[in-house]
Amino acid sequence: MNDVVGTYLYAVALARDAPPLEGLTGVAGGPVWAISHAGLAAYVSAVSLTEFGEEPLRESLEDLDWLGETARAHHRVVEAVAEKTPTAPVRLVTVYRDEAQVRELLEQRHDDFVEVLSRIAGHDEWGVKVFVAPSAAAPAEETAAPSSPGTAYLKRRQASLQTREEAWHQAVARAERIHDTLSAVAVASCRHRAQDPQLTGREEWMVLNGAYLVDAARAQELGRLVQELRGEGVDVELTGPWAPYSFTTPVEPLESSESEARDDVL
């Protein structure tokens, strides 16, 4: 298996809008080009299957340095396309044997891609994270007459835990309200899993990790809203615009093909 070449797929856009991407490089430094077929453009680069084959991937996906580098390269291509045209990003390490397979994909899934692309056209994804400082919500402990140092400790501990729990519930409720408020400006919204402080580098609780698909004309409104929602121990962080990663998912190849298969049988 000496350096067999595969085709790495980054994103799909409409061919008529497809921008030329001169000098853009993708994963492993390969130049990116667009395969135009059936009115769609697939952004791809050539990758060596010695690096992007099944076996090597199994290893390298565990390597956070490799993963980080690859993820950034993938993202860079997606962003470059998304800056210029409505773009459906494809999940990391989607690799085909050759260009013909990609053409076939564009043909077979043409309607799904067109549906997704028309849904996201003119919109951007924005990320909003809400942080709550645990200390901001936890008032001082009550002073109770201790019957013994041990009991006093346990009582304090219990009170502290209750306070924390209450603070947590309040923070979660606040996050819900913020999510609702932001969702009202968006045409679609979803919530990602909250990130760990190790990843955010912040000690506060992340109580909301939301994504909002917002009409380009309402982006400033969203920005203003985010500013208004800040305060009272709550920080609201806005990131974006992102390519619509969170809003292109309902192209469902696996389940639908399964049910189709079942229909065929019936």
Next chain:
Amino acid sequence: MTESSPMIRQSHAPASREPANLGDILERVLDRGIVIAGDIRVNLLDIELLTIKLRLIIASVDTAREMGIDWWEHDPWLTGKNQELLEENRRLRRELAAAEGTRRALPGRVESARTRPREPQEPERVRKPRWEEQPDE
């Protein structure tokens, strides 16, 4: 109107897109976007597994429990056949914690984030994520 936060831009002029942090990128490129079966088929399974591992980094077990997230307790990858992986994770975690402990004390959230003693919430199977020290390239 003044810009009170660097995160907010006047408009979304494409040229001004900021370099995003790696955690944000990873959660999107691994978990979002269109899922299509490529010819390299095994990668989807690998990513499922990988995503799970990353989630353990992204939402550590205690944080996740506090948030009522307990998917791993029902996840076939982590319950049945991947028991070995869990065992290995625990072992590595202990080793890492020991190594970390000698290097520096964990941040204050350790006391705050938990209600009962558990093993330190170090990443699973991996060394300290590099992006923690280098948020951006």
